[in-house]
Amino acid sequence: MTRDAALLLPSTEPVTLIDPDGHPVPHVGHDLPDPQALVRAYAALISARRFNDQANALVRQGRLAVYPSSHGQEACQIACVQVLDDGDWLFPTYRDSAAIVARGVDPVQALTLLRGDWHSGYDPHATKVAPQATPLATHLLHAVGVAHAARLRGEPTVVMAVCGDGATSEGDFHEALNFAAVFRTPVVFFIQNNEYAISVPLARQTAAPSLAHKGIGYGVPGERVDGNDVAALLKVLGAAVARARAGEGPQLIEAHTYRVQAHTNADDPGRYRSADEVTPWLARDPIMRLETYLRGRGLLDDQDVRGYAEQAEQAAGRMRAGLGEETSADYRDLFTHVYAEPTPQLREQQALVADELSREEER
Amino acid sequence: MSAEKLTMATALNRAMRDAMHADPTVVVFGEDVGPLGGVFRVTDGLTAEFGEQRCFDTPLAESGILGMAIGMAMNGMRPVVEMQFDAFAYPAFEQLVSHAAKMRNRTRGRVEVPLVIRVPYAGGIGGVEHHCDSSEAYYAHTPGLHVIAPSDPADAYGLLRKAIESADPVVFLEPKKLYFSRSEADLTAPVPPIGRAVVRRPGTDATLIAYGPAVPVALEAAEAAAQEGRSLQVVDLRSIVPFDDETVCAAVRSTGRAVVVAEAAGFASVSSEVVARVTERCFHSLHAPIRRVTGFDIPYPPPKLEHVHLPSVDRILDAVDELQWEYA
Structure with a gap:
């Protein structure tokens, strides 16, 4: 653990390894990831983009109640998962459904929350993915606790705790960084700075030089990375995971990206930002630059691209089919999962509903 | 059977100590609960006996304490956390009502958070402001929490043991003015289940x-x-x-x-x-x-x-x- 202030500060510019035009950028601290990792990332990016598009379409069809899209942020979504081992944990937010699916969670289960069938649809213990957090930053403390418990038992677990730029204004963000630093827990705090908390721009969240600078106040090293460059994300996040696993404590990574689409389908971005602001970000798309780079290196050809697109299309088809099935929500679950054993009062209340339903059936 | 005369503070201390001996996943943490033994000395001697990994001081942040406890409970531990005083527990309110209380429900029973939030509470001790609140209604109004308030040393011991064993989060309200009242208690007696008057x-x-x-x-x-x-x-x-x-x-x-x-x-x-x-x-x-x-x-x-x-x-x-x- 370092108390040298200079070593805690992030670089002046976000780490970029492949620029928006697909050209490699030499960097003193990081080499490019190996080609296999980049090709794997490309396939995952295509799937994540298709997942976002499909989820948006399902909202329009009334199959999902709401969807906060990560369109344009897919590099962050897949990199924060690709750097994890099977035993590691992911603590996602509501905008990280694509990351959850990249982690291996069934898309239909991942979208249970947004479909309205139940709150969290997957098994957090089986998938090592915490329930999606809709309150901001509260889950970062849970991430610290999961990591601390693992560390007490001597397990090599690392926890990837994801939040957005808005969450960095919440008290729990600061408490989580402080606790993680004091107890030296193996947590990587990963901020996807997409410039907006619904309608409020970053300038209204912070006067700090960057969000990564917030780490120094807690003795947590901060780093900034181009959030649309999957190569840089894999290296920076991978290094932070390795550092945490080696017992060197938490790190704070800020990815600079942009929320290309609305907050959710219920939002109207025209009220708070202009199209002129959005357009330059489209040219910084994470998929385009990686594809250009990989094609230029002979690591990807038309046939590969068609293959990955076809895989993503098949997954989207399964997702449509799964979410097209009618579900039968069971009212008994409402009473069963409040306590390990229902209280006498909950038994009475459940019986009341059962009685109502049986009378409805008689009618 | 071995009835002895002891204070509620001692009975609570004994409950945590016995629980920590019985179950290695039980950990105690909070503000000043380590070497000092808590401002009411309820955790006295636990760090010395079980080491810093089992009973430890945290940074002074109640949301942080409870949030970390939730994460530890998600990952196989049984945390017992102390919120120094009733009114100082309020910063942890969101963690309590939105997370501790709802985790089982949100995950349809897949994730349990077995933890105990000990709150020295209520008045009658001549405490200055923010040290004497009776905050039970806030907790009792939140589905998913058990809320317990013992009134004598025997119950304090028995109910805290049951609370630590519970698969659900328990808010354990300890009447400050009764901490040092003594009465006969048989700590080896069978413990009543939670939920019985x-x-x-x-x-x-x-x-x-x-x-x-x-x-x-x-x-x-x-x-x-x-x-x-x-x-x-x-x-x-x-x-x-x-x-x-x-x-x-x-x-x-x-x-x-x-x-x-x-x-x-x-x-x-x-x-x-x-x-x-x-x-x-x-x-x-x-x-x-x-x-x-x-x-x-x-x-x-x-x-x-x-x-x-x-x-x-x-x-x-x-x-x-x-x-x-x-x-x-």
């Missing part, structure tokens, strides 16, 4: 219903009433959630009259819930409307005025006098 004193004329710090006051009032020839039964709720309708209603039916005694402000409170529940279930057994003796609907008073606020023997006896004895 108990009749502390038999009586035939009216029932006093109390919990936590109000129980000794109710017992004192019953003793005073007996001198005047009136037989008052005293029920100790022990557990606010789950609520023992059965014991409470049986007691009220046996006397036909009741007074609920509680330190907390009366408006929208646990005491109002008790009155509502008993009235719904025992209306035809009642000879008079149920009365309440509670704290007033005011912020907790400064030390020199707290005696005005706290339920007293006289105020309880006055309420008993108003139970329409003319219709007996």
Whole structure:
């Protein structure tokens, strides 16, 4: 653990390894990831983009109640998962459904929350993915606790705790960084700075030089990375995971990206930002630059691209089919999962509903 | 069996120590709970006996303490955290109501968070502001939490052991003014399950219903009433959630009259819930409307005025006098 202030500060510019035009950028601290990792990332990016598009379409069809899209942020979504081992944990937010699916969670289960069938649809213990957090930053403390418990038992677990730029204004963000630093827990705090908390721009969240600078106040090293460059994300996040696993404590990574689409389908971005602001970000798309780079290196050809697109299309088809099935929500679950054993009062209340339903059936 | 005379603080300490011996996943943490042993010394000696990994001090941040505890509970541990004082627990409120209380429900039973939030609570100790709140209604109103308030050392021990063993989050309210009151307790006796009230004193004329710090006051009032020839039964709720309708209603039916005694402000409170529940279930057994003796609907008073606020023997006896004895 370092108390040298200079070593805690992030670089002046976000780490970029492949620029928006697909050209490699030499960097003193990081080499490019190996080609296999980049090709794997490309396939995952295509799937994540298709997942976002499909989820948006399902909202329009009334199959999902709401969807906060990560369109344009897919590099962050897949990199924060690709750097994890099977035993590691992911603590996602509501905008990280694509990351959850990249982690291996069934898309239909991942979208249970947004479909309205139940709150969290997957098994957090089986998938090592915490329930999606809709309150901001509260889950970062849970991430610290999961990591601390693992560390007490001597397990090599690392926890990837994801939040957005808005969450960095919440008290729990600061408490989580402080606790993680004091107890030296193996947590990587990963901020996807997409410039907006619904309608409020970053300038209204912070006067700090960057969000990564917030780490120094807690003795947590901060780093900034181009959030649309999957190569840089894999290296920076991978290094932070390795550092945490080696017992060197938490790190704070800020990815600079942009929320290309609305907050959710219920939002109207025209009220708070202009199209002129959005357009330059489209040219910084994470998929385009990686594809250009990989094609230029002979690591990807038309046939590969068609293959990955076809895989993503098949997954989207399964997702449509799964979410097209009618579900039968069971009212008994409402009473069963409040306590390990229902209280006498909950038994009475459940019986009341059962009685109502049986009378409805008689009618 | 080995009855001994001990304080509630000692009984609570013994409960944590025995639980830590019995289960290696039990960990204790919070502010000043380590080498100092807590500001009320309830965690005295635990760090020395079990080491810094089992009982440790944290940064001074209650949301952080409870949030970390939730994560540890998600990952195989049984944390017991201390919120130094009732009113200092409020920064942890979101973690409690949105996460500890809901995790089981959100995940349809797949993720349990077995943890205990110990809260030294209520007044009567001459504490300055923000040190004497009766905050039970906030917790009791939140589905998913168990809320317990012991009134003597034996229950403090037994209920804390049960709370630590519980698969659900438990808010454990420790009446500060009873920490250092001594009484006989057999810590080897079988422990009652969470959710059972108990009749502390038999009586035939009216029932006093109390919990936590109000129980000794109710017992004192019953003793005073007996001198005047009136037989008052005293029920100790022990557990606010789950609520023992059965014991409470049986007691009220046996006397036909009741007074609920509680330190907390009366408006929208646990005491109002008790009155509502008993009235719904025992209306035809009642000879008079149920009365309440509670704290007033005011912020907790400064030390020199707290005696005005706290339920007293006289105020309880006055309420008993108003139970329409003319219709007996």
